[in-house]
Amino acid sequence: MEDETEPVILDDPGRIKALSHPLRRRILHRLRAYGPATSTTIGDVLGANTGTTSYHLRQLEKYGFIEEIPERSTGRERWWRPADTPRDLRLPAPDTVAPEDRPVLDELIRVAHAEDLELFRRLPTEYARDRAWAMLSRGFAHMTEEGLAAFYEAYIELLHEHAHRREDAPPGARPVHIRLFTMPADED
Template sequence: MKDDAEPVILDDPGRLKALSHPLRRRILHRLRAHGPATSTTIGEVLGANTGTTSYHLRQLEKYGFIEEIAERSAGRERWWRSAQGPRDLRTPPAEALSPEDRPLLAELLRLGHAEDMELLGRLPESYARDRAWAMLSRGFTHMTEEGLAEFFEAYIRLLRQHGHSREDAPPGARPVNIRLFTLPADED
């Protein structure tokens, strides 16, 4: 992940829609975490039929989130992998979208929140079972808006510096879920 690519702002309604479907998000996560697969193998793991997974794979491909591995595909069996390139995907502010596209952003944020809550629910068990891989930190500080923006960009640089794509990961590397969110503390 050591690229200097600019962040990708998800301000295209098609890309927002592609990521606003629960099965597509599960497919994308599966490919990122476990590597290349066919629609059949993904369907088996995720409990969906091949026709459904094929459709959703094509939608993810259409918007550049995954790609076919042509040299591995043969006949009707198509192999897919997570697209190479930047992984710094950011949502736009709602006002940057047309009023009719704002529900797509709201759904994307809702799905992300549900995924984050599911991960958070698994934290105590993961922490007890595999302390070397389940880490946590809680913080509180005072920052300016500019300081918070600088902190966020430094965090992204750290992810790029220490992270690897699945393809260039060294031996012993595992897929890791990492989340950063900030909330104002004076609104409660």
Template sequence: MKDDEAFVLDDPERLKALAHPMRRLMLRHLNVHGPATSTTLGELLDAKTGTTSYHLRQLEKYGFIEEIPERSTGRERWWRRADVPRDIRLPTPDQLASEDRPVLAEFHRIGMDEDRELFERFPAAYRRDPDWAKGSRGMGRMTKEEFARFYEEYIALLLKYSHRAEDAPPDARPLYIRLFALPADEDFA
């Protein structure tokens, strides 16, 4: 699969592996800060090493992280984010069996909790350095087809200007970037 090719995460077991708050925090840490051990992650997340080890093994089982054998010694195992596609998309509910839809709903719930926390951090980040904290709010009128094209072009633009950690220039920083859109004419329905 090409790096910029869309990958739909429609395997319910893989989706379930990511529908856990601690695993998402661990992945976020590995993504932003690079390799870590279960001990390091446990200290950061205020969790026991056994707990972090279990969650790391689940993330490894479903291909989201991998051990760094040349850095691991004895009982100390180092982990890094696996080489996964950058354009990972979620299935629509109708693409999953009805019994698997609650996992998708939980994935979205956890993601929205994370996004609310980022949204609350935005004003302070903007005051600290407005060159690194940008926001935009808008309203547009589009057909369903235009909206689909807009979304695809947004993803393409994001992929064009983002670097994998190992390929990033020295002055590149990790950024949280969110896009969400929903119909405005349902506000007062």
């Protein structure tokens, strides 16, 4: 595996497309949050049939996001786990993507944005229900482009310092959604 602290640009259109499907994203999240599963168990939890989940699992495997657990798989029952992928996987700059591949990147951004909107919709309820785990912060600052880039890198470093992979997490650790986004405020 590549160095976990070095950012890896998701510049393969096939990998971008693999991540742009909502069910694949839900499958990948499920495996990362709860550990190994079969297409049947994933289908039951996500409300999809086994054939559909099997197809999407194979697509995620093809692009290196998940892997089969051969020692746990028997006959037709295949067990899957997240592959050992970099923790800092970033989207390419739009101007570096070939024009014919831009719709794939746009779709991934659209699907991820829809997920984020759902998380924001749930935030007030989660904040009231489980304050120790549902935290929020809003900020406003004047920054230079270089300062914002440095802030972002420091944020990623801090995330790496405190985050654990599921299999290495200490007792009491839970999966949490964490989002950071910035955008110019002078264009409002």
